[in-house]
Amino acid sequence: MLDYKLLDKISKEVGNSFYILNESNYLKNITDLKNAFLKFHDKIIIGYSYKTNYIPKLCRLAKENGVYAEVVSDMELDLAFKLGYKPEKIIFNGPLKKEKDLEKVLLGNGIVNIDSFHEVNLLKKIVTRNAEAKISVGLRINMSLIDENGNSTIQEGLKYGRFGFEDSDENLGKAIEIIRGLGVTINALHGHTSSSDRSLKNFGSIAKTLCRVRNKYNLNDIAYFNVGGGFFGPMPKGLLNRKTPAFEEYADTIFSVFNDDEWFANNKPYIILEPGVSVVSNALSYFAKVMDIKKIRSKNFLLIEGGIYNVKPTMHRLNLPFKVFSKSIKNTSLKFDVVGSTCMEKDVVLSEVEISGVSVSDYISIENVGAYTVVKTPEFINYIPAIVSIEKNEISIVRYKQNLSNVLQQYNLNA
Numbered sequence: 001m002l003d004y005k006l007l008d009k010i011s012k013e014v015g016n017s018f019y020i021l022n023e024s025n026y027l028k029n030i031t032d033l034k035n036a037f038l039k040f041h042d043k044i045i046i047g048y049s050y051k052t053n054y055i056p057k058l059c060r061l062a063k064e065n066g067v068y069a070e071v072v073s074d075m076e077l078d079l080a081f082k083l084g085y086k087p088e089k090i091i092f093n094g095p096l097k098k099e100k101d102l103e104k105v106l107l108g109n110g111i112v113n114i115d116s117f118h119e120v121n122l123l124k125k126i127v128t129r130n131a132e133a134k135i136s137v138g139l140r141i142n143m144s145l146i147d148e149n150g151n152s153t154i155q156e157g158l159k160y161g162r163f164g165f166e167d168s169d170e171n172l173g174k175a176i177e178i179i180r181g182l183g184v185t186i187n188a189l190h191g192h193t194s195s196s197d198r199s200l201k202n203f204g205s206i207a208k209t210l211c212r213v214r215n216k217y218n219l220n221d222i223a224y225f226n227v228g229g230g231f232f233g234p235m236p237k238g239l240l241n242r243k244t245p246a247f248e249e250y251a252d253t254i255f256s257v258f259n260d261d262e263w264f265a266n267n268k269p270y271i272i273l274e275p276g277v278s279v280v281s282n283a284l285s286y287f288a289k290v291m292d293i294k295k296i297r298s299k300n301f302l303l304i305e306g307g308i309y310n311v312k313p314t315m316h317r318l319n320l321p322f323k324v325f326s327k328s329i330k331n332t333s334l335k336f337d338v339v340g341s342t343c344m345e346k347d348v349v350l351s352e353v354e355i356s357g358v359s360v361s362d363y364i365s366i367e368n369v370g371a372y373t374v375v376k377t378p379e380f381i382n383y384i385p386a387i388v389s390i391e392k393n394e395i396s397i398v399r400y401k402q403n404l405s406n407v408l409q410q411y412n413l414n415a
């Protein structure tokens with residue numbers, strides 16, 4: 001059970017701010033997601049989205065639990081190999097795959113989703129070099145996602161997404177023709193599209209488009225329909241002020257489309273999901289020591305060591321759920337801005353929150369910081385904090401606090 005005493009003990013070992021990893025939340029989310037989809041179809045593959053949080057321990061836990069690695073760059077691919085992944089358990093996405101990486105994953109029978117004609121051209125070279133090999137690729141399909149009011153729900157309200165092939169003769173049609181001409185099998189269609197609302201309707205559209213494209217081009221070797229990530233996971237109360245879909249509702253929406261498709265019903269391809277946010281958000285909490293409390297022009301500020309880059313590097317305005325761990329019980333309650341120890345005015349971790357019974361040296365936790373935080377924290381002003389996990393009151397270090405030699409290691413100090 002986390003309390004002031006335990007946090008103080010951790011802080012003495014790793015510094016005044018740190019993350020605590022909750023492995024069981026992460027594994028439960030993955031299991032819940034898979035089970036929700038297994039109710040509708042028995043061929044489900046989960047690929048964990050490395051970009052969302054590639055703490056090696058999380059990636060290793062995924063591997064131990066039969067989860068594929070979903071990677072989008074040479075760095076992420078190198079990490080998957082380093083953790084012992086074989087190409088056949090790797091889903092290789094992303095807009096700019098390197099030729100040597102593409103070749104390695106293709107020849108090892110990984111699931112590769114080609115994103116552009118640039119990659120089709122790399123494929124040509126790889127096929128020429130490996131005339132004997134039997135090569136299969138997937139294709140990423142560019143999606144249009146529209147809400148009930150006719151507005152695009154693509155991330156940031158963008159009208160058009162930039163990934164994959166648009167279904168037209170000169171785009172997707174041409175890519176299919178070239179790939180078929182190379183004697184390469186098309187075994188997967190990929191529809192991941194990051195949205196601003198994570199709605200059920202988006203997933204209905206993605207599933208419909210995958211079926212429509214498969215039927216239109218007679219892609220009879222499709223073994224995988226990949227609907228991507230972008231789901232909501234378990235949400236902390238009050239964060240969004242609206243109900244968000246459960247895993248089973250996403251599954252229901254997706255399979256009500258797939259099951260209506262005759263080819264799908266007869267051929268039963270695998271369905272691939274690529275969760276990030278939905279499985280890892282509540283796997284990490286951030287803890288920081290209260291270093292100072294001050295009042296300026298009638299506003300109360302509570303200063304922590306660390307700051308906004310450790311909890312929301314995207315600088316969104318939502319106040320994440322928080323808790324205070326006090327050394328002693330106090331009853332005073334005040335409204336605070338919780339601010340970080342960078343010198344940026346906008347380093348506001350929590351804005352205008354009512355906090356009771358807090359004083360200097362207490363700890364404050366910010367919950368649900370598992371997605372797009374540790375991977376996006378810049379090396380800026382402060383050392384990057386440690387990550388720990390706790391099993392039966394035993395603290396183990398998952399990531400060490402950064403030090404000066406870590407900061408300097410990439411620099412040539414003689415330059």
Ligand SMILES: Cc1ncc(COP(=O)(O)O)c(C=O)c1O
Pocket residue numbers: 049052070093094192194228229230231274275276277278
């Ligand atoms: C190809 C792909 N798959 C999966 C994901 C994971 O999405 P999320 O973290 O929203 O679940 C992303 C995120 O951008 C992605 O680009």
